[in-house]
Amino acid sequence: MRRSTAAVLGTLTGVAMIAGVRMTVPTQIVPVAEDAPADAPADAPADDDAAPADQGGAAPAGDEDEGGDGGGAASDTGLTDGTFKGTGAKNAYGTIQVTITVKGGKITAADATYPTAGNSATINPAAIKKLNASALKAENGDDVDAVSGATFTTGSYRESLQSALDKAKV
Amino acid sequence: MRHVEQVMGTAVSIELADDRPDEELRALVADVCGWLHEVDARFSTYKEDSEVSRLRRGELTYADSHPDLQHVLGACADLWRATDGYFDAYAGGTIDPSGYVKGWSVEVASARLAAAGCHTHYIGAGGDIRARGDRVWRVGVRHPWQADKVAWKLAVTDGAVATSGTYERGGHVINPRTGRPATFLRSVTVVGPDLTLADVHATTALAMESEALSYLEKLTAEGYESAAVTEDGQAFTTPDLPVVA
Numbered sequence: 001m002r003r004s005t006a007a008v009l010g011t012l013t014g015v016a017m018i019a020g021v022r023m024t025v026p027t028q029i030v031p032v033a034e035d036a037p038a039d040a041p042a043d044a045p046a047d048d049d050a051a052p053a054d055q056g057g058a059a060p061a062g063d064e065d066e067g068g069d070g071g072g073a074a075s076d077t078g079l080t081d082g083t084f085k086g087t088g089a090k091n092a093y094g095t096i097q098v099t100i101t102v103k104g105g106k107i108t109a110a111d112a113t114y115p116t117a118g119n120s121a122t123i124n125p126a127a128i129k130k131l132n133a134s135a136l137k138a139e140n141g142d143d144v145d146a147v148s149g150a151t152f153t154t155g156s157y158r159e160s161l162q163s164a165l166d167k168a169k170v
Numbered sequence: 171m172r173h174v175e176q177v178m179g180t181a182v183s184i185e186l187a188d189d190r191p192d193e194e195l196r197a198l199v200a201d202v203c204g205w206l207h208e209v210d211a212r213f214s215t216y217k218e219d220s221e222v223s224r225l226r227r228g229e230l231t232y233a234d235s236h237p238d239l240q241h242v243l244g245a246c247a248d249l250w251r252a253t254d255g256y257f258d259a260y261a262g263g264t265i266d267p268s269g270y271v272k273g274w275s276v277e278v279a280s281a282r283l284a285a286a287g288c289h290t291h292y293i294g295a296g297g298d299i300r301a302r303g304d305r306v307w308r309v310g311v312r313h314p315w316q317a318d319k320v321a322w323k324l325a326v327t328d329g330a331v332a333t334s335g336t337y338e339r340g341g342h343v344i345n346p347r348t349g350r351p352a353t354f355l356r357s358v359t360v361v362g363p364d365l366t367l368a369d370v371h372a373t374t375a376l377a378m379e380s381e382a383l384s385y386l387e388k389l390t391a392e393g394y395e396s397a398a399v400t401e402d403g404q405a406f407t408t409p410d411l412p413v414v415a
Contacts, residue, residue: 141310141320149312150335151296157181
């Protein structure tokens with residue numbers, strides 16, 4: 001039981017670290033992690049590690065705590081029942097938010113939501129400064145030796161400019 | 171001498187421009203084609219009896235695989251690390267080194283031609299180009315929406331031009347951070363000394379989506395210039411892209 005909780009925590013910590021999420025899960029989680037057995041799975045936090053919430057850059061207890069819509073009593077695991085959301089981390093693809101659900105003092109669900117809207121993200125301005133931005137031109141390619149493009153299939157080759165060049169020169 | 175070979179699921183255009191007897195040039199073309207078919211037979215994910223297919227089914231171990239396959243697997247692992255996981259031969263759930271093999275096999279083919287004394291040539295494999303010689307090769311970059319137009323014309327004397335894009339085969343490049351097909355860029359073209367790396371850089375940049383422009387900018391320090399077109403039609407080029415009129 002405790003072991004599986006540790007595994008979930010480990011996974012959650014992994015998600016948080018990958019996503020760079022600033023976890024604001026209440027620090028009641030800490031005692032669970034520290035009680036994890038020494039032979040816990042490799043991805044579970046070790047005893048001498050910082051608490052998983054800390055690894056994700058946790059705020060101090062109570063600080064920026066957005067979660068806790070359940071608000072149940074703390075159990076002997078130290079976890080308060082409810083659903084807790086991280087504040088969400090913004091990266092190039094949008095906002096990633098981690099949510100955990102605690103029932104009966106156990107984490108029963110851990111999930112991360114990813115942006116679905118695609119790439120509305122802005123382009124790194126520092127990169128743009130060093131690159132030349134321009135309008136796309138469309139020129140005739142009858143004076144080139146070869147054409148570079150996305151890999152065509154043997155079927156789409158027949159319709160390609162490269163094919164026309166090959167026919168003209170063979 | 172020009173030749174077009176259907177191999178590796180695409181068309182490979184070969185032009186040998188050295189002034190040598192036809193029979194010698196024909197033999198050199200045959201050597202290149204033989205090599206590309208050998209690569210296809212070993213690495214194809216579509217052929218049931220390829221080494222890659224046997225490796226996938228667990229019928230072949232790394233230790234028993236051909237040195238070329240060992241090389242490719244090692245290179246893919248190195249590149250996965252070097253690109254923070256963006257160049258991922260396992261993105262589809264099982265090993266698929268195709269993103270490395272085409273550029274690498276053409277780079278090797280071009281080196282074989284040069285070693286055989288054929289110094290002026292180009293090989294274009296499905297849109298990835300390796301050119302050499304004492305002349306300037308004009309390489310058009312396909313317009314990402316208009317198949318019969320080019321967006322840039324590049325001058326290459328000894329170097330490679332590789333393009334990755336979504337317009338031929340849809341979203342076939344996965345962004346490993348999202349697990350979904352990369353859609354931010356319509357096409358990325360990378361120009362540099364080595365086709366293996368130019369191809370890898372183009373594929374990696376496509377997978378990176380909006381992070382790609384920073385990546386492409388950094389590559390200029392290694393001698394790789396580039397042009398990228400976003401899905402909404404913005405074009406970005408590095409300052410030293412060898413564009414000609």
